[in-house]
Amino acid sequence: MGVLSFWHARSEAALEGQRGYLFPWAPVALGLGIGFYFLWPGEPGGAIYAVALALGTAGGLWALLRPGGLSVLGAGAALIALGLGLAGARAHLVAAPVLGFRYYGPVEGRVIALDRSASDALRLTLDRVRLEDVAPGRTPARVRIALHGGAADWRPRPGLRIMTTAHLAPPEGPAEPGGFDFQRHAWFQRLGAVGYTRVPVLIVAPAEGARLAAFRMAIAARVRAVLPGDLGGFAAAVTTGDRSGVSLETLQALRDSNLAHLLAISGLHMGLLSGFVFAALRFGLALIPALALRLPVRRIAAAGALVAAAGYLALSGGGVATQRAFVMTAVVLGALMVDRRALSLRAVALAALILLMLRPESLLSPGFQMSFAATTALIAVFGALRDGRLSLGPSWLAPVTGVVLSSFVAGLATAPVGAAQFNTLSHYGLVANLLAVPVMGLMVIPAAVLAACLAPVGLAGWGLWLMGLGLRWILAVAHGVADLPGATGHLVTPGPWVLPLFAAGALVLCLWRGRGRLIGVGPVALAVLLWAGAERPAVLISADGGLVGVMTERGRALSKPRGAGFVAGIWLENDGDGADQPAAAARWPAAQGKLRVAETSGLRILHVTGKGAAAELTACNKAEVVVSALPLTLEGDCLQFDPIRLRQTGAVALGETGMWLSRDPTRARLWSGAGVSGRRQAHSPGRDQ
Structure with a gap:
């Protein structure tokens, strides 16, 4: 008890010494609760929120009834519980239908925003959406369509109701396990489908509502008329937030x-x-x-x-x-x-x-x-x-x-x-x-x-x-x-604990008063060491089986020089590799027959890239990993990833210490488990290009 009393007194004194400087720690505690929500393995249930409420209430009462240095810990517990509850409530409040299949057909909606895609195509965000043969209750609240081909040179005004024929698909999950989750990002924007069109866009009704957005676009157009090219695009971005004019x-x-x-x-x-x-x-x-x-x-x-x-x-x-x-x-x-x-x-x-x-x-x-x-x-x-x-x-x-x-x-x-x-x-x-x-x-x-x-x-x-x-x-x-x-x-992508350690150390250095702030140097130094030792997966498999990346002595080798360019770019960026997709594909070993074959970490990777290769492959063994964008029936006990399995796993990473999946059906979140059904799957893929 003597040791406990000693540390209790020391902690009490340390926190008393910070009195008057503790308010900046309030958003840190709230952020911890929000972080717990997003890191939770699966969607928190009622029991989790009940426990958080009980702990938060107890902490708040302790802070009110037991004044002193340690009372701040009770306030912190209350803020952590509040953060968890706020994040969960927000995720449920923004809930909207998400397209559960690939769609090709008429799309009608009101233009509410314009921007540019990663391929420099103009994109429209639509609300009040209508899709053929999709019930209103299952239609996404918002969709985003990139304009290509005959639609590329048209710039609509916000508020216009337009119609086109487009390819749509649900927002995709991470390009690799642990990567940026576009599904989650889209969920909080109420964006239920993304895609593209190559046909002209028709105006079906004059502008209604969105007057402020239309006014913004009118100002942006005026600015670009006075200052043409990238100069006008930059000026429009600075004045109205419209960055669609920047190349x-x-x-x-x-x-x-x-x-x-x-x-x-x-x-x-x-x-x-x-x-x-x-x-x-x-x-x-x-x-x-x-x-x-x-x-x-x-x-x-x-x-x-x-x-x-x-x-x-x-x-x-x-x-x-x-x-x-x-x-x-x-x-x-x-x-x-x-x-x-x-x-x-x-x-x-x-x-x-x-x-x-x-x-x-x-x-x-x-x-x-x-x-x-x-x-x-x-x-x-x-x-x-x-x-x-x-x-x-x-x-x-x-x-x-x-x-x-x-x-x-x-x-x-x-x-x-x-x-x-x-x-x-x-x-x-x-x-x-x-x-x-x-x-x-x-x-x-x-x-x-x-x-x-x-x-x-x-x-x-x-x-x-x-x-x-x-x-x-x-x-x-x-x-x-x-x-x-x-x-x-x-730079290579750091591990999951690197940024939190950086943040913890930096916050102590900036917010704590006195010599104790030097403790923050420790977490920062540890974060640097962990980042320096970061390792990338030996094998990466895209969510549709269309691309495989194998780590070699020269860097990531990709199984195809074209196609799945967005995923390839993310993989190479996360590797800290400045090469483009064709250069990375040149690292792949020579093709054997109609298959793309490579070996790494004691595994033989076989990528089936077409019907001919699928027909050629009939069996496999335990030391092989077979990846295919087409359904396969193989004899043998190899690790197999075809469209049926990849729908359950999402993108896959393989390494010497195990396998990681970007989608786990047993740990579904609101944004990964939502969807609509009831219509045939379209033949063409939907991409937000």
Whole structure:
């Protein structure tokens, strides 16, 4: 008991020492509960929620009735239980039918959004959907269709009711076990089918509703008319959130130079806009002594900036990233209006709490993770400089030092998330941001505000022209940096515990007060070691059996040089391999007969790629793995993956330590177990190309 009493007293004292600095840990506890929901093996049942409710209630009562340092643990337990409940409730509230088969036929719906696919095709998102021979109660709430062929050059307005003939399929699961789950992503967007069309799109009814979206598209079209090409596409993305006018080449250059964040209306844009409006209003009111001496100029300027930010949110379409940016901006401006410190860890924590309560699934998004990683790190670092009374240099040099330090800290904080999520590292990203971000703040955003102010009198072109000058410089920087030798590096996907360990260590370093924060170095160092030792599966099998990837000394060898390009790209990215599909296919050993054969880890992999190969193969043995996109009946006790089995397993990974499946029927989640039935399967595949 003496040891327990000692540790109890030490813990009590440690937590008492943090009193007044514990609120930033509230979203961490809430996020833990949300994370438990998404990591749970299978959909939690009523018993799980009942236990969480009981533990959360007990923790909350302990926090209220037993004041002291350890009471914070009770509050944390309550927040964890709340997070689990919020995530489960959100998943059930957004539930909508999901197409359970491949469909080819008429598709009718209302256009609510436009964007571009990975292959640079224009995509339409439709609601109020109708499908032939599919009951309304089983029709997806939303579908997304990529336009190819005769439909590729048409750009509809939101609100139009259109009809076409399209290939549709349910959203696919992970391309490999443990990978990004598009089914889950689509579930929370109420997206029940994706696909493509190659025939013209017909308008069946004029625009109804979606007036704000149509207004956005009209502004975007006007911007592109004044600034043609990628320049106009970039300007439209910055002003309205419509990125459909940016070419794939330019988008890739922005990614390779670590400037792609300038396309998304995020915290940077919202902060620059509200900061510019705040400064302009405050300076303008200060020039009028009669007003400056009688009115709370600072509060009025903050209120005006908040109105401008709300207008920007509405104009941009209110995407998740923009909502997140608005909440953070609103918290900062609200603090100014009540004479509190605007940029503090408390403000960041409050913004995170609001966002996680509204959209618990955002915890899994790279945008959320990177935004709060950068903001938390910046406030922690500059707060430490302020508390330590450390100077950034002479007054004439301090602004430059501040920009360099801000870019370095934000880049360092977001690098692990970006590298883990996208498997690339921009070696010259800091240089590109130092050259581009100041232009965005000093020229592009003010010019956009000027264009908006001059638009009612027909002079928006002046502001857009000035905006174009700044964007032309940013694009030149992006292409110049992206073309440098070795501009990007490729990293292997880390194991499942790497990012959580990084986050835990970084949070302790940023949020804990005193020397105890150095404990955070341990988890960060362990995460680095685990990442350095990450191993990839020896064999990967696509969910439809159309592609096999085998690890060799030269890297991943793919069984086909064409087809399943999306899956092939994800596999190679996760391997940290910069090769394309044809180059990876060239690593595959020479074909033996009509089969594609390779050997790895003591296994002989046979990929059946057509009817001729299927007819040739009649038997197999225990040391063989047979993969086929066609149904097979084989003699022997080999490991066999054909369409019948792959429908149950999804994508498969094989390694020396076992086999992993991306779909487990015994552990179905809401997004993996939903579907509709009752119509014949179409002959053509549906892909969101």
